[in-house]
Amino acid sequence: MAPSHSEDPSAGEASDASAPEEDAPQEVVDVGFRVSLSNFDGPFDLLLNLISKHEMDITEVSLSKVTDEFIAYLRELGPDEDLDETSEFLVVAATLLDMKVAGLLPQGELVDAESVALLEARDLLFARLLQYRAFKEVSAWFSRSLQYEDRRHARAVRLDEKHRARTPELVWTLSASDFATLALMAFAPKEIPTVGLDHLHAPLVSIREQAAIVVTLLRSAESVTFREIVAGAAEPGIVVARFLSVLELYRHAALSFEQLEPLGELTLRWSAEHWTDEMLATLGADYDR
Amino acid sequence: MTDDTVTDADVTDAAGTGAAATAELPITEKLEAILLIIDEPHSLVSLAAAVGAPVPAVRQAIESLVDEYDGRGQGPRRGFELREVGGGWRLYVREDYDDLVAEFIGGQAPARLSQAALETLSVIAYKQPVTRSQVASIRAVNVDSVVRTLLGRGLITELFQDSETGAINYGTTDLLLQNLGINSLDELPPISPLLDDGADGFDERTAR
Amino acid sequence: MTDDTVTDADVTDAAGTGAAATAELPITEKLEAILLIIDEPHSLVSLAAAVGAPVPAVRQAIESLVDEYDGRGQGPRRGFELREVGGGWRLYVREDYDDLVAEFIGGQAPARLSQAALETLSVIAYKQPVTRSQVASIRAVNVDSVVRTLLGRGLITELFQDSETGAINYGTTDLLLQNLGINSLDELPPISPLLDDGADGFDERTAR
Numbered sequence: 048m049a050p051s052h053s054e055d056p057s058a059g060e061a062s063d064a065s066a067p068e069e070d071a072p073q074e075v076v077d078v079g080f081r082v083s084l085s086n087f088d089g090p091f092d093l094l095l096n097l098i099s100k101h102e103m104d105i106t107e108v109s110l111s112k113v114t115d116e117f118i119a120y121l122r123e124l125g126p127d128e129d130l131d132e133t134s135e136f137l138v139v140a141a142t143l144l145d146m147k148v149a150g151l152l153p154q155g156e157l158v159d160a161e162s163v164a165l166l167e168a169r170d171l172l173f174a175r176l177l178q179y180r181a182f183k184e185v186s187a188w189f190s191r192s193l194q195y196e197d198r199r200h201a202r203a204v205r206l207d208e209k210h211r212a213r214t215p216e217l218v219w220t221l222s223a224s225d226f227a228t229l230a231l232m233a234f235a236p237k238e239i240p241t242v243g244l245d246h247l248h249a250p251l252v253s254i255r256e257q258a259a260i261v262v263t264l265l266r267s268a269e270s271v272t273f274r275e276i277v278a279g280a281a282e283p284g285i286v287v288a289r290f291l292s293v294l295e296l297y298r299h300a301a302l303s304f305e306q307l308e309p310l311g312e313l314t315l316r317w318s319a320e321h322w323t324d325e326m327l328a329t330l331g332a333d334y335d336r
Numbered sequence: 337m338t339d340d341t342v343t344d345a346d347v348t349d350a351a352g353t354g355a356a357a358t359a360e361l362p363i364t365e366k367l368e369a370i371l372l373i374i375d376e377p378h379s380l381v382s383l384a385a386a387v388g389a390p391v392p393a394v395r396q397a398i399e400s401l402v403d404e405y406d407g408r409g410q411g412p413r414r415g416f417e418l419r420e421v422g423g424g425w426r427l428y429v430r431e432d433y434d435d436l437v438a439e440f441i442g443g444q445a446p447a448r449l450s451q452a453a454l455e456t457l458s459v460i461a462y463k464q465p466v467t468r469s470q471v472a473s474i475r476a477v478n479v480d481s482v483v484r485t486l487l488g489r490g491l492i493t494e495l496f497q498d499s500e501t502g503a504i505n506y507g508t509t510d511l512l513l514q515n516l517g518i519n520s521l522d523e524l525p526p527i528s529p530l531l532d533d534g535a536d537g538f539d540e541r542t543a544r
Numbered sequence: 545m546t547d548d549t550v551t552d553a554d555v556t557d558a559a560g561t562g563a564a565a566t567a568e569l570p571i572t573e574k575l576e577a578i579l580l581i582i583d584e585p586h587s588l589v590s591l592a593a594a595v596g597a598p599v600p601a602v603r604q605a606i607e608s609l610v611d612e613y614d615g616r617g618q619g620p621r622r623g624f625e626l627r628e629v630g631g632g633w634r635l636y637v638r639e640d641y642d643d644l645v646a647e648f649i650g651g652q653a654p655a656r657l658s659q660a661a662l663e664t665l666s667v668i669a670y671k672q673p674v675t676r677s678q679v680a681s682i683r684a685v686n687v688d689s690v691v692r693t694l695l696g697r698g699l700i701t702e703l704f705q706d707s708e709t710g711a712i713n714y715g716t717t718d719l720l721l722q723n724l725g726i727n728s729l730d731e732l733p734p735i736s737p738l739l740d741d742g743a744d745g746f747d748e749r750t751a752r
Contacts, residue, residue, distance in 0.1 A: 361640060361641075362620070364620065364623070365620075365621060365622065365623035365638065365640075365641065366623060366641060366644055367623065368622050368623025368624055369623035369624060369637045369638060369641030369644060369645055370623075370641075370644070370645065370648055371623075372623070372624045372635060372636075372637055373637060373645055373648075373649070386644075386648045387644070404619060404620070409619055409620075410618045410619045410620070411612060411617055411618045411619020411620075412570070412572065412573075412612070412617075412618070412619075413570075413573060414573065414576050415572070415573035415574060415575065415576025415577035415578075415579075415580070416576055416577065416580045427580060429577045429580050429581060430573070430577060432569060432573075433569075433573070433574060433577035436574055436577060436578070436594075436595065437577055437578065437581055440578055440581075440594045441581070443593075443594075450698050451695055451696065451698055451701070452696060452697060452698040455696055475696065476655045476693070477655055477696070477697050478655075481583065484583075485583075
């Protein structure tokens with residue numbers, strides 16, 4: 048998450064040009080071109096940061112430098128980042144490419160329709176960036192006004208008993224299941240990105256979690272077959288994870304196993320002498336990316 | 337809500353610290369600021385602690401406000417009055433206008449709960465008994481006025497006061513069940529796993 | 545909830561019937577009685593209907609109340625004030641006493657909106673009615689959860705559903721105006737003129 052360009056000391060100050068006072072504590076900690084969640088919020092932010100960092104006109108050809116830096120940034124992100132976050136950055140990559148193409152056009156000679164179209168595309172991108180920056184700037188006014196008004200106290204007192212009876216009937220349209228849906232919304236954690244990716248790939252299975260199950264099963268009986276260990280596992284990923292955890296536990300000499308014939312029944316026995324839950328916490332670290 | 341247990345020592349202390357910034361402003365104005373936002377009558381002692389002034393000065397200020405609101409001061413009479421009820425002081429609509437107020441309330445359009453009120457109600461329904469600050473931390477927003485609305489609508493009720501913190505615990509009423517067309521809270525559709533699985537970390541968050 | 549649709553005829557009617565009993569009492573006092581019980585701003589028209597008086601008279605009465613509370617009348621300044629916010633009038637604690645009252649109430653500091661929520665809110669405020677995907681394309685990030693937060697806080701609302709695409713159009717609420725301390729969207733600070741110039745082509749693009 049933190050590509051460090053420590054050779055460029057000026058980079059940090061560009062990380063939130065419009066509201067530097069807001070995230071002051073983070074800014075002190077951030078050295079170099081660090082994008083932290085507190086002051087970073089999306090591709091246009093990043094694009095603006097990159098551009099303001101080089102104090103460049105985005106219509107100039109030196110965009111290639113920004114593009115290179117962006118690609119380096121993407122590389123630094125590594126595979127651990129959310130797919131949706133990475134894909135959002137692709138928007139920026141495409142934007143930068145468009146701008147680069149437009150920037151490489153010969154200036155001044157607008158002869159063919161194609162180059163006109165490209166220049167228009169560049170203007171449009173420029174307009175979008177300016178628009179984004181305008182909203183970013185005006186959001187500071189929103190923040191100030193909301194904070195000021197937060198401090199004000201308006202008269203808001205419960206009606207006297209004698210008047211309460213006169214209150215008009217409440218209009219109620221929710222069914223019990225509507226109400227439950229509402230509750231789900233209300234309990235949902237606030238402002239956590241919710242691009243649903245579950246339909247794209249199966250949820251990741253934790254080897255450590257599965258190992259915990261395996262350990263519990265092994266310790267609860269004299270011997271257990273692998274068939275029993277994976278009985279009831281709903282998906283292949285869990286079977287794989289339980290098998291890997293058996294191998295890991297074997298490496299720690301926590302279990303012994305015997306198999307009387309090739310492809311035959313695999314019987315496992317718990318044999319650990321010094322087993323602690325801390326060992327479980329580091330189990331399968333090799334499989335962490 | 338009226339705290340009658342404040343001693344003179346507390347009052348002196350309050351005067352010496354928090355209220356220092358407004359010390360030079362008139363007691364009457366400070367009292368009016370407090371009186372504007374309180375729901376229930378507050379005793380002289382409690383008001384004295386609030387404005388950081390000695391009880392006798394507060395008594396005198398209250399008396400002059402009563403006079404002013406009743407038109408015995410320099411300005412005109414007000415449409416509200418300051419009355420002592422059950423040992424505490426509070427603003428009331430002047431009785432002359434009770435009919436006007438009743439008519440105004442009766443003439444309001446049929447009420448519909450806002451999205452914010454409905455969400456707050458659902459949180460209370462699933463987490464009861466629950467305090468206002470717990471609800472506020474789940475909703476990540478101040479819920480005071482919404483809770484007041486729901487109380488006024490009879491959809492929630494004050495269940496009991498926490499013996500340690502003094503915080504009031506709220507729960508839903510039969511009226512809510514009727515509106516939802518169910519007979520008991522057990523018939524609320526389950527909304528796990530958010531509630532059950534996450535309960536531990538959740539409670540930690542809300543308990544703060 | 546302030547009703548702006550009341551016509552002059554309604555107001556006259558109200559004056560002629562229900563409010564007749566209090567007809568001889570001063571409009572200012574009647575207004576004060578209503579102002580004491582409302583918990584959201586009410587427009588001049590709504591107040592006129594409530595007290596059974598013509599709008600110009602109510603406007604004048606409101607102005608004299610504002611002056612009196614601010615100490616420009618015969619009596620002393622009050623600890624509260626009458627403010628026009630969110631398109632209506634409402635009693636507020638005078639700003640000088642906000643800290644005093646905050647200390648008295650205690651309670652937690654209200655949760656602040658994140659930068660992402662603030663930016664999304666500004667886009668919706670200036671571009672309404674606007675769909676989620678239009679907002680997302682301006683901010684170039686997914687705004688679903690932020691929109692949910694803003695809905696939950698009652699700062700934005702679903703205006704209508706596009707008949708063709710089924711996309712929901714969002715707009716801001718009166719509560720937002722109140723929370724910003726302004727009366728109408730016209731009071732939002734002007735935004736860069738560049739926005740208007742590029743708007744046409746932009747809207748076409750994002751509307752897809």
